[in-house]
Each structure stands twice: as structure tokens, then as C-alpha cells.
Amino acid sequence: MKRDSRLSSVLHALLHMAEQNEPMTSEQLAACMCTNPVVVRRTMGLLRDAGLVTSERGPSGGWTIAADLEAVTLRDLHEALGEPSIFAIGNRNENPGCLVELAVNAALDGAFADAEALLLDRFAKVTLARLSADFNRRHAAHRARS
Amino acid sequence: MKRDSRLSSVLHALLHMAEQNEPMTSEQLAACMCTNPVVVRRTMGLLRDAGLVTSERGPSGGWTIAADLEAVTLRDLHEALGEPSIFAIGNRNENPGCLVELAVNAALDGAFADAEALLLDRFAKVTLARLSADFNRRHAAHRARS
DNA sequence: GCTTCATGTAACTTCGTTTATTACGATTTA
């Protein structure tokens, strides 16, 4: 199955934007991430709907972070993206008609629910600020090496 | 996204087979699960490669469980199926060329790895015997009600 | 041996989802 990589994408975009004082255009972000400006607008549009970024039209327009980096977590971003389903594995039939399926689904669903809860919990503990700091640490180390 | 439902499928098949003394044909299993005999063979073939079931050709042939129900766990089945990737969400670029991607991937990968570990751990704790018992319990309750 | 039943497997199609692309409209700045 094709994986949804939008969470990864918006994180990229946000980290770039966090290093910048001016708005960044869809074009810039797209070039940087090897994708298409329209894709950037579509995805960032969801973050705008959630109040995490703002967009301005016209010359000198573009995308700007509108939230506190300390407050925004990966979980917030996941929710802003519409909480896409997390698993690539699932039940054959979600509304079972027979007892065999009921028993199987019960066993699998419990495990999946627990794993999802753990993942979302981990997401909730990572802020954009922490990610940005992590990036800057790596950046400094990289410059020191070269 | 289209989810991989093979784990769910083989569980269905195995529970049916556990209730049966004779081999079951691909045709029977397919009819029971509303799918195609060839799909059944493809999937069950992986379990056969793992030594969990056997297949016999010709008249009176079919599929038979070859392992101890107490010993086989969901994790064994997951492995027999080739350990398909569990998540429908992932990194945009698994082999990052820039430090932004490195930082993002590190954050996400850690969370995904932990969730995967938890899920596999849960899988390892569920045996076919337990599932079969669960089914029989439900079956008895169902008969008592009607 | 011949027929029948069943698996083994390759090739192809269908279907659903994600991402990319095209096209055009709306808004802002100069």
C-alpha cells in the first residue's frame, strides 16, 4: 500500500519555515521538498484550517507559522491532517456476520487500539520546538565537522 | 488506503480448519470467506512455507493445520506472511539527503518503532488455541440464546 | 491408463488510495 507521507511533509515544511523570518511560498517549499506547489497548498491548507499556519496571497505572500512552536505537537499535526488511519493492516470485514469473524476481529482490534494509543501518545510528547532544536543541534554539529 | 487483510484472512481460515477433522479445500475456504480459491492458495501457501499448515493435492486433498494450536501466535502468522509493513503513515524520504529530513525521520521513526514493538508483543501473546477457545465460547453463548 | 479432483503458479485485470499535474479563478501588491 502507498503510505501517507503528509505528516512527514508538513514537518519538513514547518522546520524550514521556523528558520525563516518571511513567509515562504508554495513554490519555494515545493522545490525544497521535490514536489508540486499545488500539493503543498493542499496539505498546508489543512494546517491553516486548524489555525497552525496562515497564508497570504499576492506578491510577498506565502505561508507563515501562526502557532507557538512549544505548544504544537506531532499529534496536533496528525489531527490537522484529518487523523488518517494509521495501520496498513486490518480486518477483512469490519462488520462481521459470523462468529468466527467476531472472535478474530476482537483479538486484532484490541492490539491495534493499544498500538495506536501508544503512537498518539508519543506524538503528543514531541513539540515543534523540540524538533527544531534537534535540527539546529544537528546543523551545528555538521558545520563543526566541516 | 487499501489495507492488507491477509492476517485477518488466514485467522479465519485457521479457525474454520480447527473445527474440522478433514482437510478443507481452497474452494471451501474461499466460499466461506467470500473470496477466490486462488487467493486462498496464495496466502495459505505462505503458511505452508512456514510449516504451519500442509496441503495435499488430488481428491480428498486440501489444507490441514500442521502445528500445535497452543504454540502458534499471531506473531508467527504475521512473520509467515512476510512481515508486511504495519503502518499506513511513513516518511516522505527514507534515505534523507538533508538535515531537516534527518531530524524529522528520527522523531517519527522512534515513535513508529515503539508502536510496532508493542503491537508485535501483543501478537505474540495470542495463540491460535486461545482464539479458538474464544470462538467456541461465543458459539456456545450464541446457541444458548437461540 | 484415464478421469477427476485438487493444489501450484504465472499473467493479467480491477479497484482504491495517494501523489502529481493542469487549468483557471481570486486576491494582493506595486
Next chain:
DNA sequence: TAAATCGTAATAAACGAAGTTACATGAAGC
């Protein structure tokens, strides 16, 4: 008004899972 930029709909491309078709292989029974 011209240029830059987002907003959005419509469409195509790319991909993977499941389904389907077709035929080969092997076993059982006569």
C-alpha cells in the same frame, strides 16, 4: 493594470492489494 501568489476543481499517474483467468502438476480411484 501587471505580476505574484494562493484556492480549488478536475484529471492523470503511480502504486499496491485483491480478484480473475488460464493452464500445469500431482494424487486417488476406477
